[in-house]
Amino acid sequence: MAHQLLKGRKGLIFGALNDKSIAWKVAELAVAEGAEIVLTNTPVSIRLGEINRLAEQCGTIVIPADATSVADLEALVDGTMEHFGGKFDFVLHAVAMSPNIRKGRPYTDVNYDFFQKTVDISAMSFHKLLQTLYKKDALNEWGSVVALSYIAADRAMPGYNDMADAKAMLQSITRNFGLIYGREKHVRINTVSQSPTMTTAGQGIDGMTEMVGYADRISPLGNATAEDCAGYVITLFSDLTRKVTMQNLYHDGGYSSLLPVME
Ligand SMILES: NC(=O)c1ccc[n+]([C@@H]2O[C@H](COP(=O)([O-])OP(=O)(O)OC[C@H]3O[C@@H](n4cnc5c(N)ncnc54)[C@H](O)[C@@H]3O)[C@@H](O)[C@H]2O)c1
Numbered sequence: 001m002a003h004q005l006l007k008g009r010k011g012l013i014f015g016a017l018n019d020k021s022i023a024w025k026v027a028e029l030a031v032a033e034g035a036e037i038v039l040t041n042t043p044v045s046i047r048l049g050e051i052n053r054l055a056e057q058c059g060t061i062v063i064p065a066d067a068t069s070v071a072d073l074e075a076l077v078d079g080t081m082e083h084f085g086g087k088f089d090f091v092l093h094a095v096a097m098s099p100n101i102r103k104g105r106p107y108t109d110v111n112y113d114f115f116q117k118t119v120d121i122s123a124m125s126f127h128k129l130l131q132t133l134y135k136k137d138a139l140n141e142w143g144s145v146v147a148l149s150y151i152a153a154d155r156a157m158p159g160y161n162d163m164a165d166a167k168a169m170l171q172s173i174t175r176n177f178g179l180i181y182g183r184e185k186h187v188r189i190n191t192v193s194q195s196p197t198m199t200t201a202g203q204g205i206d207g208m209t210e211m212v213g214y215a216d217r218i219s220p221l222g223n224a225t226a227e228d229c230a231g232y233v234i235t236l237f238s239d240l241t242r243k244v245t246m247q248n249l250y251h252d253g254g255y256s257s258l259l260p261v262m263e
Contacts, residue, residue: 005239021200022197087137087140091133093126122166123166123173126174141187189246192232198212220254223253
């Protein structure tokens with residue numbers, strides 16, 4: 001049921017690869033809630049994934065960009081402003097990748113070139129994006145930026161590998177940039193710490209199926225799905241959350257407040 005929470009708002013959404021992606025669900029719901037959006041992903045993900053189908057469904061365009069490239073981000077923000085005819089209101093960063101996870105390297109035997117890639121794609125890209133938006137003054141006052149995190153940023157969970165460290169950095173960037181952007185432009189920046197979710201990125205993590213089942217059993221409300229996540233993110237883009245910023249917001253059916261008890 002749509003409430004037109006984003007009526008008249010414009011936003012940029014990173015990370016829709018296929019219809020399992022959290023960003024895909026956010027894009028669909030943003031449009032259902034009255035927003036206009038622009039989609040982006042890497043050229044290879046656009047080619048191998050299904051984002052063009054989503055763009056058609058949402059009546060919009062896809063602008064290719066590698067989130068680790070400042071030049072790409074500058075062209076993306078310029079292209080988005082051109083498409084909208086000016087500034088916009090919200091941004092979703094749903095971007096992550098760990099070559100160490102992909103190649104099955106355990107946390108005690110990571111490849112450091114891979115580690116740097118993990119950090120660049122999954123955390124530093126967020127700083128690059130925020131800096132580009134800030135320098136170009138691309139966001140309207142009271143705009144909202146959301147990135148997606150995971151509880152391994154806050155608790156020891158070596159199975160999540162170097163992505164845990166990248167997510168901790170992502171949350172730190174959220175606080176530090178949030179302070180400046182909030183004071184100067186009333187732009188709010190938050191991370192949503194989502195339940196384990198069976199997406200393409202999620203499925204790459206060692207022991208993911210067990211983790212999803214375990215979290216679902218012990219969380220009082222069960223795991224939050226990608227659709228649930230979209231609902232929460234839309235509230236953060238809406239005017240109903242204008243004073244929420246610099247937060248890591250758990251969206252996990254209560255999991256993060258439990259003692260780690262054995263079943
Ligand atoms: N799936 C989970 O269990 C879970 C839980 C918590 C947080 N998250 C986070 O949610 C976000 C979205 O992931 P998802 O689970 O929907 O998986 P997904 O695989 O559908 O999305 C990941 C996206 O990152 C994009 N990407 C990778 N490298 C990029 C780059 N250099 N530039 C631009 N885009 C790039 C991919 O193309 C893909 O679209 C990620 O930040 C992920 O860490 C996922």
